[in-house]
Amino acid sequence: MFDFAVVGGGIAGMSAAAALAPLGSVVIIEAERQVAYHASGRSAGIYQPHQGTAAVRALTEASATHLHFSNGGVLRKRGMLLVGRVGEEAYFDYEAQAGRLTPIPVEDAGVYFPLLKTEHVSRAAWSNDVLDLDGHALLQGYSTQARTDGVQLRSDAQVLEINHYADGWRLNTTAGQIHARLLINAAGAWADVIAQMAGLPPVGLSALRQSMIDLPAPMGHDSRRWPYVRAAGGRWYIKPMGNTLLLSCAEEERAEPADALADEVVLANGLARFEDMSTMSISRVNGTWAGLRTFAPDRSPIVGADPLNRDFFWLAGQGGTGFQTAPALSDLLADMMTGRASALAGDVIYALSPDRLRG
Incomplete structure (x- = not known):
């Protein structure tokens, strides 16, 4: 026993x-x-x-102390860039305030994330507090x-x-x-x-699916030091993973407990939302998958x-x-x-x- x-x-x-x-x-x-x-x-x-x-x-x-120091620590420097489109100022302002991000010029956002279509972005904010885990x-x-x-x-x-x-x-x-x-x-x-x-x-409890796409890094760019980038309003987020980019479609669709699979329609829509704010033309992906995040009410x-x-x-x-x-x-x-x-x-x-x- x-x-x-x-x-x-x-x-x-x-x-x-x-x-x-x-x-x-x-x-x-x-x-x-x-x-x-x-x-x-x-x-x-x-x-x-x-x-x-x-x-x-x-x-x-x-x-925090355990994550920073135990067994050598599991946190590493990354940084976060929040970007918002015209008409999404309310979403942006709420997320920037909640996440304690500092507003920055849109032109600087393009330096942090060179794939950004700055002409489609009305606001940007930055945080050093977001780290790799x-x-x-x-x-x-x-x-x-x-x-x-x-x-x-x-x-x-x-x-x-x-x-x-x-x-x-x-x-x-x-x-x-x-x-x-x-x-x-x-x-x-x-x-x-x-x-x-x-x-x-x-x-x-609610199990909510989120679909992910593994993208090859664009030619001519070293993406390893790029920040975690999030579009206001939960449209998508992207994070460097070695020499690849992990793109989340950021959906929260209720699912039954199971080995979650990415939804093809969600993947297509997520890619479209990302390409609308990015100069990256995506012709192939390395792979896709999904995970379930479980929430209490x-x-x-x-x-x-x-x-x-x-x-x-x-x-x-x-x-x-x-x-x-x-x-x-x-x-x-x-x-x-x-x-x-x-x-x-x-x-x-x-x-x-x-x-x-x-x-």
């Missing part, structure tokens, strides 16, 4: 397992043959400290820590049935039965499904014991901020298990609690 069973082997589950290992025996249950197969394996690797709700921003701030390195750091502390991994173990007894949980999986005292639901887009299997009502993550069953803990709803909030979320989970006082403010902890969603 384990003390903790963590369902989900993405960044949430792996960081939770590493944080819980000093407190007792831990098993990670992962449905796929490899960890971080879904959302965690498809992250664009962007650290945005001013992104999201007040609770997300507090978690990001609390995670090496998600693979962060995940590997937690994985190494977990293995060192004795965490067991059961991969290719799809959960079939969950039952609660006086002494804990029994999970029937395709890799056999697992018995644990406490259950941590870090199943990403499947978190509501796991809750229902455990006899609990869903909390209303109020867009803040969920962490803590469910009020309907205190042996069932949520760790879900990170909504694309899983890597930049993982250190603080896993620390908070461990604090809850031990009764230690958290470094997070009380209003932040409540804003993350499942209690807020149970009425």
Whole structure:
């Protein structure tokens, strides 16, 4: 019998397992043959400290020291350029203010991102706070820590049935039965499904698809030092990835939990929106894919014991901020298990609690 069973082997589950290992025996249950197969394996690797709700921003701030320094640090200099078209000034002003960006001349934006059609841009803003985040390195750091502390991994173990007894949980999986005292639901887009299997009502999580395009860097340009560029109003964003460019169509279309596939119509429309503001003529792509970002109704993550069953803990709803909030979320989970006082403010902890969603 384990003390903790963590369902989900993405960044949430792996960081939770590493944080819980000093407190007792831990098993990670992962449905796929490899960890971080879904959302965690498809992250664009962007650290945005001013992104999201007040609770997300507090978690990001609390995670900063770990991200900057642990295991040599996983953050690297990048910068962000926000651009807006004529008629989109309201979107631009809101996003620039929320992201704490500094307005710059449109001509300077063309220097930062040489592919920009400056004649189609009415406003631009810049931030040095947005950084590259090496998600693979962060995940590997937690994985190494977990293995060192004795965490067991059961991969290719799809959960079939969950039952609660006086002494804990029994999970029937395709890799056999697992018995644990406490259950941590870090199943990403499947978190509501796991809750229902455990006899609990869903909390209303939404899995939202985002389609991505891998573009070859244009001839004659060294794109490696270009910034992360975002079009106001969520039209698209682009980020250098080595010698290629990662273009997001930036859609948020609700999807069922699954191995997400890029939508051809969405891809075509995303390319058209990008080409409308870029001098780049795209004749081929290196590849396409999609990922699911999972949100609670109020867009803040969920962490803590469910009020309907205190042996069932949520760790879900990170909504694309899983890597930049993982250190603080896993620390908070461990604090809850031990009764230690958290470094997070009380209003932040409540804003993350499942209690807020149970009425």
